[in-house]
Amino acid sequence: MTCQLPTDCLNDIFEYLEEDKFTLHSCLLANHLWCEISVRILWRNIWNFNYQQRSSRVASSILSTLIACLPDESKKLLCDNKIFISTPTSKPLLFNYVSFCKALSIYEIKWMINSIFKNKPSINLLSSKDKNILVANEIIKMFANQIFSLRKLTYHPYYYHGQYIYTSISFSHFPGARDLLELCCSSSLPSDFFHQLSQICHNLQSISISFDDYVSNELKELISSQNNLKKLSLSAFEKSWADIIPALTKHSHTITKLQLYGGNEELPLSFVSLFSNLQEFIFSFFDGTGFEDFRMLQYIKFSKLQVLKIPYQCPNPQYMMKFLENNGKNLKKFYTDENNKDLSLSIAKFCPNLKSLFVILNNGEIDILKTIFIGCQYLESIKIWCGKGYFSEFLSEKEVLETVAKYSPNNFCELKIYNISKSDLSPDDLESFFISWEERTPKKLLSIIIIVDDEDRYYNNTSSETLEIIGKYENLGTIKFLTKSDDKEKEEEEEDHYCG
The missing domain is CATH 3.80.10 (Leucine-rich repeat, LRR (right-handed beta-alpha superhelix))
Structure with missing residues (x-):
């Protein structure tokens, strides 16, 4: 006799898997209930995919599903203009996927549309620009009608063939925007966009602005009208954020x-x-x-x-x-x-x-690492550069491991090493460190993360003896070992920094 967990219980369990996309995808195949719960979570923010996976395949998969969700009048409009985008199935969809979305990215919609159309010959009288705008407008209109509680809006103009493309959003027909908590945008957006938003949205907790143009009074009004702004991100590479500072003073105690x-x-x-x-x-x-x-x-x-x-x-x-x-x-x-x-x-x-530190130390400065370990007794994680670069020589992996074994605090449990040259560790050095770690009191499982330019090349250049020793002490529960690409490490470090 099978026992089915209550839906609320399953929801709570699946929420813990939000960052584990692989496991959530596997749950899609279990049964209809598990599939629906997983889909709700996966579609909450469909723009939140790894930039390394930004392939036309990913864009095509998401866009084709969105096209299948369009109302009949929108599909007819696209068809009348000879715009054809294949859909996942000719049958009715299992779910109204768009209604599950809590995030909307105008830029990503246009990026996906462009990635699909850029290599396809046009078979209608519309220019590529007008075709892209037409598809984007119908998708955005669908989001506006079907998202009942929008939490995140990302809107940066899309640069297309030498000019920026803006999309008009009417918030009078977007009731879900009243629940908006996070806004990521460009200062160059039309002033009417900021004015409409300031009339209905007063509970933004996070605002991220890239300064591409002047700061309009409507943008200042939007910032000033918020009740509990907690997070602020400003990016300026050609312009300045100086004009926005007076509007921020109201939030000096909440940010x-x-x-x-x-x-x-x-x-x-x-x-x-x-x-x-x-x-x-x-x-x-x-x-x-x-x-x-x-x-x-x-x-x-x-x-x-x-x-x-x-x-x-x-x-x-x-x-x-x-x-x-x-x-x-x-x-x-x-x-x-x-x-x-x-x-x-x-x-x-x-x-x-x-508890967590990233610091760069030169060759010959191992005593500084010892001093840090002795002075920071609550340290749990450290990231170190090792090896020889073009202009600098950093600590060697061997001396870092020896220092970690002898001087790291009791709660230390994560070592990140970015080796910019070939490792100087021998299998004996590695085993000696693992033995020393096993003898520590208290003994904690140590995560060793090697940050590399190319993971395949790292394993190809690592001896089988070294890999066997690593496997041995992983099985003993002494360490947890993994490699991570430099791009992936940077992406994880910056995922909270940039919006959209």
Whole structure:
């Protein structure tokens, strides 16, 4: 006699699998109930697929399903204009997939349509541009009519044949937009878009803006009209976000996560001092010309700051050390690409409660790693560069493993190694480390993640003896070993940084 779990219970279980797409896909084949629950989760955000998988096959699969979901009048309109996109089946669909969606990306819709049509010859009088716009408008209209609770909207103009393409969205016919929590957009969107949205949507918790043009009053109005804005992301590579700062002052006490991305402009940073309840601060600049503005921030105390990430260039190390002196005690995560001995030593001195760290150390600086382990007794995870690069030589894998075995804190359980050259480890070195780890008290399962440019090449260049030793200690429950491509690592690190 079989026992069927209640639907609510199955929903709760499947929610835990949201990030495990492989397992969710396998549940599609179990039975109709499992299939429906899995589909609801998988279609919640259909734009959230790996950028490495952005192939025409993926685009075709999603787009063909969306075309099958279109109402009959939309299908007829496409047919009358000789626009033909194959659908998964000629039979009625099992579910109304669009109604499950909680996210809408205007850019991704246009990207998928273009990826399907770009190599197909036109058989009608419509230009490629007009054809793409027609299909996109019908799909967006369908989303507007069938999504009853939209949580995330991503709208960046699509660059097509030398010009940006905008799509008109009428929020008066989009009741689900009232529930919007997350907006990712470009400042160059039509001012009417921001005005309509500001009239119906006042509970945005996250806003991400890329500055491609001037800042309209309607965009400022939208920002000012929010009641509980918590996350803010600003990206400016040619323009400046200076004009938007006055509209942010209302939210200085509610914003807890701030992300700033800049290019070659001198972008203001001093306004960050307004955010007294900041818990996470990420700023990434490809050119450090704007970092003099950080000089004032070094003296500001953010009593709730727990996460600090500085990919790419870092402010003056002296400024950063003073900033850590004022704010390091509460930090749980700190990532920096800065390769500076004094700054690295200041981590051990000022950040005793760190749990996760990414730091770059040169060859000959293994004592700094020891000092960090001794000073940061709550550290659980660290990412290290190893090997010889074109311009720098970093720590060797062997000395890193020896130091981890001897000096890492009791709770340490994850080691990420990015080896930019061939590994210097022998099978004996590896086994010696595993034996040392087994003898630790307390003994924790150690995850070793090797970040590589090419996973296939890594395994082809790794001896069978080394792989056997790794397998042996995995089976003993001493370690968990995996490789990860550099692209995948960067994508995971940035998945919360960029929107859309």
